[in-house]
Amino acid sequence: MGQYFLGVDIGSLTTKVVLVNTGSEMVARATGRSGYSGRTVAERLVTELLRERGMNKNEIAATVATGYGRVTFPADREVSEITCQARGIAHLFGDARTVIDIGGQDSKVIRLLPGGKVIDFAMNDKCAAGTGRFLEVMAQALELRVEDLGELAAVARKHCNISSFCTVFAESEVISHVSAGAPKADIVAGVCDAVAARVATMTSRTGLEPEVVFTGGVARNSGVVNALAKQLGCPLQVPGEPEITAALGAALFARGIIGD
Amino acid sequence: MATKRRYLPLASTRHLEKMMTKYYALSRYHRLWGKPLKRPLAWITSGAPVELLRAFNIHPVYPENYGAICGTRRVSTDLCQVAEAAGYSQDLCSYARSHIGSILRPDLAPMGGLPKPPDMLVCCTNICGTVLKWYEALARIFNVPLLVLDTPFLPGDLTAHARQYVLEQLKEMVTALERLTGRPLNRDELNRQLARSSETIRLWKEIRQLCRATPSPLNAPDLFIHMAPIVTLRGTRQAVDYYRRLKDEVKQRVQQGQGAVEGEKIRLVWDNIAIWYQIFGFFKMFSQQGACFVTDTYSGGWVMELSPGDPLESMAATYTEIFLNRSPEFRARQMIELIQDYKADGFVMHSNRSCKPYSLVQEVIRRRVMQQTGVPGLVVEADMTDQRVYAEEPIRNRVQAFLETVGGL
Numbered sequence: 001m002g003q004y005f006l007g008v009d010i011g012s013l014t015t016k017v018v019l020v021n022t023g024s025e026m027v028a029r030a031t032g033r034s035g036y037s038g039r040t041v042a043e044r045l046v047t048e049l050l051r052e053r054g055m056n057k058n059e060i061a062a063t064v065a066t067g068y069g070r071v072t073f074p075a076d077r078e079v080s081e082i083t084c085q086a087r088g089i090a091h092l093f094g095d096a097r098t099v100i101d102i103g104g105q106d107s108k109v110i111r112l113l114p115g116g117k118v119i120d121f122a123m124n125d126k127c128a129a130g131t132g133r134f135l136e137v138m139a140q141a142l143e144l145r146v147e148d149l150g151e152l153a154a155v156a157r158k159h160c161n162i163s164s165f166c167t168v169f170a171e172s173e174v175i176s177h178v179s180a181g182a183p184k185a186d187i188v189a190g191v192c193d194a195v196a197a198r199v200a201t202m203t204s205r206t207g208l209e210p211e212v213v214f215t216g217g218v219a220r221n222s223g224v225v226n227a228l229a230k231q232l233g234c235p236l237q238v239p240g241e242p243e244i245t246a247a248l249g250a251a252l253f254a255r256g257i258i259g260d
Numbered sequence: 261m262a263t264k265r266r267y268l269p270l271a272s273t274r275h276l277e278k279m280m281t282k283y284y285a286l287s288r289y290h291r292l293w294g295k296p297l298k299r300p301l302a303w304i305t306s307g308a309p310v311e312l313l314r315a316f317n318i319h320p321v322y323p324e325n326y327g328a329i330c331g332t333r334r335v336s337t338d339l340c341q342v343a344e345a346a347g348y349s350q351d352l353c354s355y356a357r358s359h360i361g362s363i364l365r366p367d368l369a370p371m372g373g374l375p376k377p378p379d380m381l382v383c384c385t386n387i388c389g390t391v392l393k394w395y396e397a398l399a400r401i402f403n404v405p406l407l408v409l410d411t412p413f414l415p416g417d418l419t420a421h422a423r424q425y426v427l428e429q430l431k432e433m434v435t436a437l438e439r440l441t442g443r444p445l446n447r448d449e450l451n452r453q454l455a456r457s458s459e460t461i462r463l464w465k466e467i468r469q470l471c472r473a474t475p476s477p478l479n480a481p482d483l484f485i486h487m488a489p490i491v492t493l494r495g496t497r498q499a500v501d502y503y504r505r506l507k508d509e510v511k512q513r514v515q516q517g518q519g520a521v522e523g524e525k526i527r528l529v530w531d532n533i534a535i536w537y538q539i540f541g542f543f544k545m546f547s548q549q550g551a552c553f554v555t556d557t558y559s560g561g562w563v564m565e566l567s568p569g570d571p572l573e574s575m576a577a578t579y580t581e582i583f584l585n586r587s588p589e590f591r592a593r594q595m596i597e598l599i600q601d602y603k604a605d606g607f608v609m610h611s612n613r614s615c616k617p618y619s620l621v622q623e624v625i626r627r628r629v630m631q632q633t634g635v636p637g638l639v640v641e642a643d644m645t646d647q648r649v650y651a652e653e654p655i656r657n658r659v660q661a662f663l664e665t666v667g668g669l
Contacts, residue, residue: 118661119665
């Protein structure tokens with residue numbers, strides 16, 4: 001009988017795997033670009049993880065898959081990332097009542113009870129504005145690395161205004177700011193504001209109760225974190241590894257399959 | 261991968277199909293019998309006072325019902341594109357676009373489109389403001405008379421002057437119909453029509469109320485399919501006979517403890533028009549998890565009991581008071597009552613890109629209903645017939661998360 005529990009989160013941009021032990025402690029994690037086949041990437045990450053730890057597959061007692069690729073991965077169960085995210089965050093932040101998650105293709109606001117039960121959630125409509133993909137497109141237009149956006153936004157003197165909801169049109173806006181001679185930092189600050197504005201609006205549907213935790217890959221971007229905290233008028237907690245919390249929730253559900 | 265069938269079909273559906281096929285076949289060949297039998301053809305909105313037309317022996321057909329047919333047959337998107345190419349905005353109602361598309365390209369349209377040209381157009385604004393512009397466009401295309409019944413929006417209860425305003429228009433409509441048909445209104449016939457409508461409505465109401473039983477004998481797709489006669493054949497003998505048959509079957513299910521969804525675990529309420537092109541696929545995501553939609557606001561829109569009294573006065577009140585013409589407070593209250601009466605565990609609102617008056621206030625209603633009932637509500641973004649608006653994976657994701665919330669994990 002295995003002693004470990006695996007959570008696999010196959011997202012639109014990134015695949016995350018997390019291993020927890022019977023004490024619900026995270027013992028290992030790995031991430032990789034989902035690319036063409038998130039399933040293959042997930043399987044590779046799991047194999048590597050096991051090899052590094054000198055473990056074999058039999059030591060995994062149960063697996064739960066989540067994220068867009070959840071149905072493709074052979075797991076004991078698939079659970080939506082909203083439920084997994086809530087579970088992972090409740091585990092890390094006992095006082096969390098609101099989770100704001102910005103991933104590659106989705107942004108969502110989740111309201112939860114102590115213990116992680118979801119009471120309401122809102123997600124972006126069929127549009128990538130306010131997501132990680134939006135930031136990637138803008139970074140590309142500015143010939144920047146997406147991980148450098150936060151640092152640059154911090155030195156902006158003036159925030160450019162990016163008003164379009166549409167990612168493609170917003171990219172044209174960025175290009176016109178470039179042509180008008182605006183400094184890159186000011187444009188980046190504007191891009192971060194645009195993402196934050198889109199997500200802040202969503203919180204009005206669900207309500208916003210502290211503590212508020214910000215997760216997903218975009219939470220690594222200090223520019224968006226600051227813009228969002230400012231627009232919401234409340235501090236945001238960011239986990240040390242904000243992109244793996246849904247995978248952690250999935251691993252905890254896997255742990256639950258076996259029972260306490 | 262084969263999935264276990266969890267859905268119980270109704271025997272009455274066969275009769276429904278027969279009756280609707282007959283109605284559409286008769287309509288299709290109207291040009292052969294309409295003139296000799298002196299029965300003009302009207303295109304009419306779903307919320308218009310059809311009893312008055314039937315009293316004049318006018319044959320009504322419904323572009324909206326036809327739009328739903330285009331949706332279930334998955335040809336709406338093509339027809340919408342035809343209308344868009346002709347200059348109609350993509351933001352216009354997809355029933356209107358499908359219908360206009362079917363006029364422009366009958367070769368793409370089921371049954372070659374509705375029989376045309378109509379002898380008249382009858383439009384009532386109680387369901388939306390779009391119908392007015394849609395029917396004005398039709399009046400220009402065919403150069404035929406357009407009769408409009410303008411029902412003022414009711415922020416509260418029906419006022420005396422609002423009732424008077426609609427009553428005066430109904431009187432004018434009678435005069436116009438007398439002129440168009442060349443015969444006077446037969447008040448006895450109008451009373452008979454209204455009595456049969458009342459009977460149809462009463463039966464539909466009773467069928468719906470049978471779904472208070474646990475497990476519910478019907479699921480939302482049943483309600484959507486079996487509402488066709490209450491829309492198109494309300495006030496006819498056939499509709500009354502049909503709903504008697506359906507009621508017997510539904511009652512029998514209740515007596516035998518048979519549920520539409522095998523192993524019903526979750527009871528839900530639906531809000532807004534059906535997603536016609538996904539009428540089974542969408543609800544299967546729920547029924548597979550043991551979730552049944554026990555009632556809805558949409559097909560319940562035709563449970564509008566006719567007010568007593570003088571027939572025209574009764575119609576003025578009934579047709580102005582329908583729920584789409586009412587305040588968000590009224591609609592929130594209606595939803596709360598449905599959740600309580602049907603012991604529902606949650607509700608799902610279709611934010612329908614086509615139907616603005618139905619969808620715009622849903623977020624306000626959702627919050628109020630959640631606050632007052634404590635049950636969760638989900639909004640899904642789609643369109644009743646334009647498939648381009650339906651994003652399968654994001655919807656599946658939201659539905660799964662919602663069912664995990666309602667059902668517990």
